[in-house]
């Protein structure tokens with residue numbers, strides 16, 4: 001049964017419905033890749049597929065556009081597989097069950113994969129129809145949702161285009177023109193232990209909101225590990241204690257919402273420790289009243305006991321490191337209002353028997369700023385006798401002040417809708433970052449129709465917005481005759 005038959009634009013929704021019949025979760029895109037390849041072959045278009053599964057299809061310019069410079073269109077083949085509790089569809093082997101509700105298409109309790117199936121549908125509809133457009137180079141990447149893997153593996157040397165429209169945005173009227181690059185850094189600081197006796201006290205700092213280290217770093221939420229470092233420094237000034245353990249955070253790219261330490265104190269200083277801790281909680285509640293007013297430092301007391309603790313020097317180095325590591329927003333853009341340009345997030349801390357391990361993530365839309373923060377952290381760790389290693393380095397996409405492509409898109413949007421689009425950059429990774437770092441002089445804009453609740457079983461795609469973005473895309477391509 002066809003569900004989307006009556007919807008406009010017919011050709012786009014017809015292809016979209018076909019795509020939804022083919023399971024295409026991340027890591028499982030071979031069938032959809034094959035579908036695209038067959039689609040191109042049936043229409044005698046140039047097509048190629050690399051080992052990773054990425055597909056490139058090229059179509060010559062329409063009459064009058066034969067000599068125009070090519071335009072790259074790009075989207076990803078894979079989708080996130082999510083379903084609401086109780087939904088039993090086997091998304092790895094079964095097609096989606098589509099439904100239409102007013103202006104929205106949904107998939108009956110599972111993700112719809114409008115992200116980014118609608119890009120695939122737009123591109124195939126363009127490759128199929130007769131429209132005014134320059135030579136097209138359509139790129140279908142795999143496994144965007146699990147770390148931009150397809151784009152990362154793509155050989156861009158067969159692409160001639162220096163203008164690219166990425167179709168992986170989820171809000172009509174927003175042009176994304178920049179994104180952050182990033183890296184994960186691992187600090188290791190050797191520590192020495194000794195045996196000591198005292199009252200064991202565990203301090204748990206929690207009640208923070210945490211959040212995504214890119215998309216939510218501008219919210220200035222408390223970082224449990226940094227705040228714990230500050231508490232240790234405060235206690236170290238007021239009394240003498242020994243550190244047994246430190247732990248906090250689960251992943252490098254999330255703001256840690258909780259951290260915990262265990263200490264030994266002299267019974268005589270126990271009351272002072274409680275006093276200092278309670279005063280610190282008051283300070284945090286005041287400082288974080290706008291973001292994390294529920295922050296809480298709780299104390300659990302155990303018996304007098306012997307424990308393996310850090311020797312005094314190791315403890316001092318640990319406190320130094322936690323205090324000195326840069327964290328949070330490092331720089332905001334002065335060109336794009338509201339954009340965080342560079343940030344750093346301490347995500348994980350583990351105090352092992354012989355070393356302290358800290359994992360953090362650095363993001364920046366400016367490559368050199370990313371590296372400068374990396375150096376700042378590296379120098380700090382090395383100075384204290386530790387080591388630093390960066391991995392998972394991916395490039396950013398820097399805002400291009402002069403972009404003829406962006407101008408054309410803006411003019412067409414203004415002409416069609418009588419208002420200006422919102423032009424912005426995001427502080428998270430996008431495939432455009434990889435393309436712009438590999439194709440010199442690439443002008444790139446990311447657009448897409450309205451979608452709601454993507455990556456969840458409630459994902460919905462707006463029908464009217466899909467139609468408007470299609471018309472907009474056609475109008476833009478018709479303008480790119482040079």
Ligand SMILES: [Zn+2]
Nearest residue numbers: 115116144168
């Ligand atoms: Zn996407």
